[in-house]
Amino acid sequence: MNTPTSPELTDTDIAGLVQSDRVDVSLYTDPEQFELEMDRIFDRTWVWVAHESEIPNAGDFRTAMVGRQPVIVTRDRRGGINVLLNRCRHRGASLCEVPRGNANGFTCPYHAWSYALDGKLRGIPYPDGYEDVLEKKDLPLHRLKVDSYAGMIFASVNHDVEPLSDFLGPAKRWIDLFMKQGAGYPIKVQGEHKFRFNGNWKIQLENTTDGYHFPIVHRSWMSSVDEETADMLSFMTDEKALTHSLGNGHSVMIMVPEHVDLDEDDGTEQLQERFGHIVEELSKEFDPAKVRRIVRSMHGAGFNLNLFPNVAMSMSFFRVLRPVSVTETEIRHLALGLDGAPEVVNRERLRIHEHFQGPFGFGTTDDSEAWDRVQRGAAAGPGLPIMVNRGLGRERDESKGRVSHATDETGMREAYTMWKAMMTDVR
Template sequence: MNIALKEDDRDYAEWVGKDRVRTPVYSDPSLFEAEMEKIFSKTWVWVGHVSEVPDKGSFKTSWVGTQPVIISRDRKGDLHVLVNRCRHRAATVCEHTRGKTSSFQCPYHGWGYALDGSLRGVPYSEGYDETFDRSQFALKRLKVDVYAGMIFASFNGDVEPLEDFLGNARRWIDLFLKQGGGFPVKVNGEHQFQFPGNWKIQLENTTDAYHFPVVHKPFLQSLDSETEELFSFLGGDGFVEDLGNGHSVMVMMPSLIDLDGEGWEIPDRFAELAEQLRGRYDEDQVCRIVKAVGGVGFNLNLFPNVACSLSFFRVLHPVSADRTDIRHLALGMEGGPEEANQMRLRLHEHFQGPMGFGSPDDAEVWERVQRGTAGAPELDIMVNRGDGLEKPGPNGLPQGDVSAETGMRAAYAMWKRMMSQ
């Protein structure tokens, strides 16, 4: 199938084929604006984790597409997601990343809002006549729901139930969150960066094992032989599976799908940690904690903006057609042993950190993809690896080997569906 580029063609759904997409999907500003309206304003978007807003009065700023929002927990403990924009003259009412407060106040004219977004204070209110109704000027509220501690929000009041949207991905979310090692999972810090490229380049990366031995050769060389063998998963028994609704999972290490599974011996690299835990925990719990420290053996992509990857959340924030901001949220064990949480952070820094061996190399390649698409824009972006070689997975949806581009095709099928509406 050849997709011919037409200058005046704005039927964006036709820009995506079964095994390829048009190059301007990475660069067209009008397409980007349409994506914000047809995708990010219509479906469920991941905005945070409950551990980031644990108490009454807690708040966290986030994004739904290009729109700034505040996640807040009111005095009753209920969660709200509010547009971070004063209803008077549009100034943001919160500039802190996270914290605790009793209210939000606009810095321009002092309008004050409660944690649920309702308008509570208007300075010099005598300047408004009796027709002014405060109840009509609350911060804009989004629909909000939580699954397994993950907070999702939507501008669409008629959006399908969250559990239906997550569908087959729910099983994998539940498996991913077993890495608490018997303790609740918490966000244990984050770092942020940006790259000059389109958000879909990063979306594609999460379930792309094909690049791993090339891009991440320095990472593999930094490992001991036992761990290097674990991460040499091309040609192994792993797989990529379409989960529906744009979601997909890439299983790299099948033995680490279920962290509660038995038949696992503590690797040498974790022997010292295990010894530190003995005496405070029985051997089964020691094994469970240590196994959880290394993270799960799969990456889960949740359309359109978050990945549950090994041992962290990777959240993408589309800024423009050629700029994307990324948040990496390291995960820890709430109430778990400090030694285990420290080791999780060190492992996170080794690959995902700003001085790590993994994510900086990924970001370099993403930037080069964006730069390369300026050449020969009539050529197509290919996502055809494994096409024709897939088999039906447990849910009846396509499943390919670990290097297949099944996940990318799943995401673009959802993209096409939403852009057609």
């Protein structure tokens, strides 16, 4: 039985789905829109694929996805970073099925065509059948355009994409601030876990700068932590807790204003008692100022930075989304540590991460349940819009973008403005 298809969407149709205060629920449910998103967004702009700490040495690699296209991110023998389609040029088989490792190159398991770390075709078994038919130099692995900023590696299928620096724009300042949680050490990825939820990718995209949900969805986590941590994240009525739109779909939500720039410290903030054992251990090696700098960074930066379309730099971890289908999304949470810091520091940061984001943590389960419910609810009342109007009346324009309270939906409106622009070429 053939499934009926909807009429082809026009740019005018799509433009009408996003208003200043609401979006059409079909953005969560329409398979045709999802296909257009893969083409017009994920195949045309910069997509985050890895952090440089994941591939520090020659031969290191990790696999990733750019939209629905599997890629291998490699560090070659000259130190260059390459993002290669995970697809043999012969018959299309995937070359690598492990998430990370170190290799001299990649060999196809089907016919053993072998490739160098930079994608060059190195060898073909039984080459006599290819005489006067094939030149190895003509069939390297397909390379994506690649660039990085502050250790964040981005790739694009579109080789005519705007420069990464222009795409990030004002978000670069916030990336720099985020990296200050290293307290003088480079940031490194300590580990990751991934899961899927039954919902559209934009439901998660909205979440990172949605301060409105935090004390509601995460009240069980708030009740499980010490009073000092709970007070630190009680930003609902803090006038300094703000959300900024940063252009190109990016936004930032400030939850702990005094930790926006971790290099700034007036000395009045009391270090949390829960970190007393860390203070004691670090004091054996470092002066009080260094100890204080590290301990103030234990929870990460005081904000969540959302980089359109697929990565969030969320206080002390990276959250990476991958659209699987219109109603399914994969999430990866990458715990961050300090490269070269004493082990006690990174061990404690992992415990903090696990408490909120790990498979047995509070945050992951609470968030994913909420996201699932949004998708289930989207099937009811198909004519009812999704509202993103919180804070419109108090949002103000500043030189660096629009600003409102951390509980307002400024970040969502910024993301959907970019979505509309990329889906229709209309700003």
